[in-house]
Amino acid sequence: MRILGIETSCDETGVAIYDDEKGLLAHQLYSQVTLHADYGGIVPELASRDHVKKTIPLIKLTLAEAGLMQKNLDGVAYTAGPGLVGALLVGATIGRSLAYAWNIPAVAVHHMEGHLLAPMLEDTPLPFPFIALLVSGGHTLLVEVRGIGEYQILGESIDDAVGEAFDKTAKLMGLNYPGGPLLSKLAEKGDSTRFTFPRPMTTIPGLDMSFSGLKTFAANTIKMNGNDTQTRANIARAFEDAVVDTLVIKCQRALKQFHMKRLVIAGGVSANRHLRIKLKELMSSIDGQIFYPRMEFCTDNGAMIAYAGMQRLKNGEHTDLSVKAFPRWPIDQLTSIKSEN
Structure with a gap:
């Protein structure tokens, strides 16, 4: 079974084809970073318009890369939320329309479930259950994962997500957009003392987090x-150390509270080298395991949507003819499915 995955939730257009026996066959990604850089942040209308221009050409490129035609596909998966509503509607409209034209089912995928399952694109087996730290541009979540669709949110940021805090703090320092990676690079030259x-x-007890105050602290x-x-x-070094230490403390607390020794870290910020080092040290100290996607699948991409869509399609899930987008969509509202993983 092969499925086409389409990701257009924010500022990256991702397309991929996943085979349930052979794995990932092809993927293409276009980033809008240059488009939004002059504005110092994402402009939703421009993001939507660019998805309109790029999605179909990327689908053609991905099919060519895989050496396939539309008749070789068994389904289309697209990101239905959460994200920018205009951007989501582009992918949803294209995905649903292609599925109808090709007479194959369409699957609406949750963006954060895609990130959560992205490590399963790797060869290393990822058994359930585990604790997941999801750190993308707009979301910071700690989730207990018992199976695909069996998610309990344990804690989340009550204000800025980690990615937002990085970008906003970088802007205070005069760094270009997107500032998060530039801030981390600058932090390597900083004195930690x-x-x-x-x-x-x-x-204080609990697993919720807060990062907006660090931005204010940096400004002062x-x-x-x-x-x-x-x-x-x-x-930059002090800011990054504070963010990483906070995340490590919260992960350690969650692992201990729920008696887990497996941790997944996914989302754009999971590419942060300092965070990976500290979490690896944490898991080594408790004789645990840590899993994360390869760097190219940390940020938004079509491969994770294709994989998540494959799991749901094999479970018999598909959408009707309506085109819907859910800019706000809690991950713990998803239905559970049985998985062979």
Whole structure:
């Protein structure tokens, strides 16, 4: 069985084809970073228009890369939410229309479920249950995962997601958009002993998180100490250390509370080198295992949507003829399915 996956939830257009026996056959990705850079952030209308231009050409390229035609496909999966409603509607409309024209089923996929299952694109087996840390641009979640669709949200950011906090803090330092990766690169040159930022909500019980205060703390630190190159590097290092330590503390707490020794980290921020090192150290200290996608599948991509869509299609799920998008869609509202993984 082969399925076409389409991802258009935000500022990246991703298309992939997944085979349930051979795995990932082909994938293409187009990033809108250059388009939005002049505005210092994502412009939803521009994002939607660019998806309109890029999705069909990428589908053609992906089919060509896989050496397939539409008659070789058994389904179409598309991201239905959460995300920017206009961007979601582009992928949903194209995905649903192609499925109708090709007379194959269409599957509406949850964007964060795609991220959560992205490590399953790798050869290393990922057994259930596990704790998942989902850290994308707009979401920060700790989730107990018992199986595909069996999700319980244990904690989340009550304000900015980690990715948002990185980008906003980078903007305070005068870094270009997207600032998160640039901030992390700058932090490598920083002195970890020069500034100490708070670790929000780590001294109180619970698994919820807060990161917007770190942005304010960074702004005040810049105001009091200047904004020369080394000072910015020191502030970047202090900020990143605070974020990473907070996430590690929360993961450690969740693993202990739910008696787990397997941790999945996924989403764009899961590519952060410092975070991966610290979480690997944590899992080594408790004789546990950590799983994450390869770098190219940390950010939004069609491969994760194709994989998640395959699992749901094999379970008999598909959409009707209506085109729907869900900009807000809690992951714990998904139905559970049986999986061979």
